[in-house]
Amino acid sequence: MQEAAASAHAEISSDRCTSLSESGNLSTAPPTHASKPLAQGVNMASNLEHVPQDTSRKNRKYFTQVQPSFFVQQPVVQLEFLDNSDPTKGRVVRKKAREWVALNKKKASTSGGRKREAPKRKDHAVQRTDSVVATRQGQSLSPTGRRVVTPLGPLRDISGQKFDPFDVLPNVGRKIDHIVEYFLTSCPEEVPCCDDRYAWRSLQPFKQPSPHNSVLRAMATERVSFILWLFATTLIRDGMTGNWWSQECVHFYTIGLQEMQKASTRSVTQYTDSFFCALACFTACSNFAGQWKPAELHRDAMVRALELKGDGSAMKGLMSCNSFTRKATVWCEFHVAAQQSAAPKLPYCPPPAADPLPEPIAASSRRLTSTTLSLVPNAPEPLPYIILQLHQLSLSAIPPAANGVHQLDHRLSRTLYDTEWTLLQVLDAQRSTPALFSPVQICLTEACQLYMWTAVRCLPPILRLCDLLITRLKASICTLLAQSRNSTPGSADDGAAEAGAQPGAYAYLITWSLFVGAAIASCGPRPEYGWFKEEFWVQMGMHEEGVGDREWLRGILGYFPITDALFGLGVASLGFP
Template identity: 40%
Template sequence: MSERPNPFSLTDTSHSVPRKDRGASLSSSVDRRYFEQVQPIFAVSSSATKLEFVDNSDPRKDLVVRKKAREWVHRNRETTRRNKGAQNAKTQEAGAVTAWDIILSRRASLKDPSSGRIDPFDMLPNVGRKVDHILEFFLTQCPEEVPGSDDALAWRSKAVALAPSRSNTVLGNMADERVSFVLWLHATTTIRDGMAGSLGTEECMYYYKLALQVMREETEKRKVKEFSDAFIAALGCFAACANFAGDFKAALVHRDALLKVLMAKGNGDLLKGIQSTKPWTQKGMAWCEIHVAAQIPATPIIPFNPPAPPKDKIPYSITIETERRTSFTLAQLPPLSLAFPGLISQFHLLCLLQASDKTPPKPPLSGPSLLTNQTIRTSPHAIRPLYCAEYTILQLLSQQKERHDHGFTNTEVVLTEAFQCFLWPALRCLPCEMKLCDLFVTRLKTALITLLDELDLPVDSDIDQAGQSPYLATSSSTPSVLSESSGTSDSDLGTLPILKIYHPTDSLVIWALFIGTLVSSVGGRPEHDWYKDRLLRHILVRNARFIRSKDHLITLLKVFPWTDTFCGTGIKKMHIPF
């Protein structure tokens, strides 16, 4: 490179060159490639663009695109404000509105998508209407559609890091496909309107028609390989919902369709078809089929498959108390068949587990009946005995129905029907407004009439010399073991004295009439007057000298399965003129 001339040099003669020639000499002496090689001290370069291609074969591609767009908007939204020096700040005139004030006002009007809404990004399938109010009812007041689900914990958890997985939730599984989500909306609106006594509202009928349309379309176009868990859950949901609303023929049709789909999925083997589904699907369709089996009644067609027990065992104090209460109950009854002692023990265990559960119940819905719909989440320890108890009851009812000479006594028939009438509203925590309870109340009444006609006992007049009731022998009572070990007082679970009764079946008849009175009081059922009249007759006439107050009656009733949310609430509202 040629040496650059120094303008201050004394020996430089370039200044004597004319202006025109001097410019030419400078341009020739400077290498212009220097400016092409120099690098700036900073550079502005755009980040590499990452392309994400949409899978056109994905039926939910619209939801994916919508979710990605919302994520991009929230990620690139301005979150910081440019700092301005105090020396450059200008004094604003009164009432002046700057551009930053407008931005702040707009930002304040934006709602945090993670607060308030259950589905902030609209990821649930589109059904043509808003479903936020249905989701709100489902998480606050709806009874458990599948026992042991974690919807209220997973979808409304305050600590997101500690929230359980949504794989064990009804909403998480029923929202996988549009067909299952529509059926779930139909079932939830039916339960909501049924609890309010207003079946057939416009919204309920809209989802009912939409469910029929979607189910028909999906059934026609799906092949065996396309029978997904969501489609199977939709069939089971339709059967249980129809059973709840009283459409028993439709429930049988959809139950049979569910079994055919499982047979096709297992290449003719029902058990293989069941095992090919997810654990939650197996649990859900088993309870949906039990719904229909309780209506017939018959043994469920889906094979007996009790859920696995939880890792932690049942507290020892509850186990001992269950045995104690079972012995009291068996002492008040005549000899029973082999299946009944275990069944009685399971019912007492379920009642104690419900009483010891510290989970706060959902708010009750007040009504004109003796009961209020108070929903309680099923304890994990109670799921297995609840399933086993219902399966045993259905086996007993099926045997009693199929053969006239079934070998069961009338006392055992009444006990079985009373257990069935008690399990669904008291232990399963379903509302008594469901039409399935109409069948339970009628069958229990028929069994009681047969037993009462067989007994045909006169009014009791025996009394001991001390003038005390033989029902209450508190001196020989045994205390509960729950007061010290589990922190539950006897006043909560009841102190059980050894009862002395003249007729072995009188206590069972009173308990069965009491359960029938509570269930029949909901929905204006015609059997309610019969139950109430018979109950008052047994308390105030037949056993007038033995049951002298409501406390005596409660002591007698607590020998049999008892829950405070069902029996305790009902007896408080029941007027008995002692």
């Protein structure tokens, strides 16, 4: 009887465990009393010794479904993949970055212990410390003791005082990070002597850019100016590789044209500096891309807008703008004036004069100017002044940076503007009354104009504006060569008899002009390159002392303005030994 009862009790216990395991409540239901489960477990263990092992699937199911009363669970990492074709990919990345930063700050604030209270200080010490901190942060204290914060520009990073276009640039509907990076690292200066190249931290870490002398800051204020700046930057980038009017460039051109049409309908009181910068940008882009008629139309619209702003006076309209807008509009109009060989329509409003040049550079410039004028007799004013300024700009030229971008010293900004303004006045006079100028003077002026735009201003030689300047220089050299080679030693040609010089005295001027033309014409498929190269070697054979090495050639060209960058380009293009 006892054995039968024990066997029945074991079967009942086994069935009860199986039913509990199937229902899933065994692993999670806590025991009500501590002593009963322990006693039951002992009795079950003693009774199961007499029960044969059951290897059925039903009993093993308990071990596969049972879970411990507690366990450590790792968070599941959820991967999110970006769609590279999504134009808002950059916005998604920035949004996720902000979320992680906010989450980490929240964790740091909640996990930290009790903060240690700072020791109490006296009132005058606290007030003095607040004043120092406010001064360092660009703030000031009002008479009432409240802190007045000076607003920073939208493109300034508070920590590093660098340009930071993070989430503040106008939305244009597509990714523009590569355009901004190209502009800050590899793009030629769109306006002379600006501080945009110092905004890239890896290039000039110790140079603080000025927010009032930045192309990016001025053009990113409004949507219309920013889109036209994107068009200009992409046009320069693609034009330097010969890929004019790429798909990206045409896209920004189309949107920029629509935005400009909308902006032109605003009232005169709403003509802002960004609006004038947008007109100037459109003018310059059309000009160096070879669209001469649209460039003239945009220039006329810019002049008309400034006249409306100044109640009929363009000078008043210019003076109502900030210093950067005046500098940018005047220089962009120089593009159209150089294309037309005419005087500018805007009144001359140059940047303020900077510190004078060092005395060694000024003395060398005067000495070289005297040498140049001795080889070009009877040079009327203002040609001697132009030659002097070109020598100053050449001697002060900064070698190209590691990224290949040419730079110009900020102290020469006023000199650069004065030189181009004077050259345009001389070219306008020569175009209107050519009979009053000799072929020597015309050739010298055209050579100085091409040299100023390419060697000093560092305009990429592949741009369309250089095509016109090269063609005009070739025409002036042809006239001078024909007159020089057909003249006799005793003829009164171009005033040579009055100066007691022979036509061969202009050989150095012709050599310098041919060298400059050949160096610039070699950049791109220009038909004038072959002519310049052939005539240069013919002119080399006419020198009495014979042809020497590169140092000899540098001495010959040193009588006129020359830079190391242009000399290296010309020697390579001419195949000089």
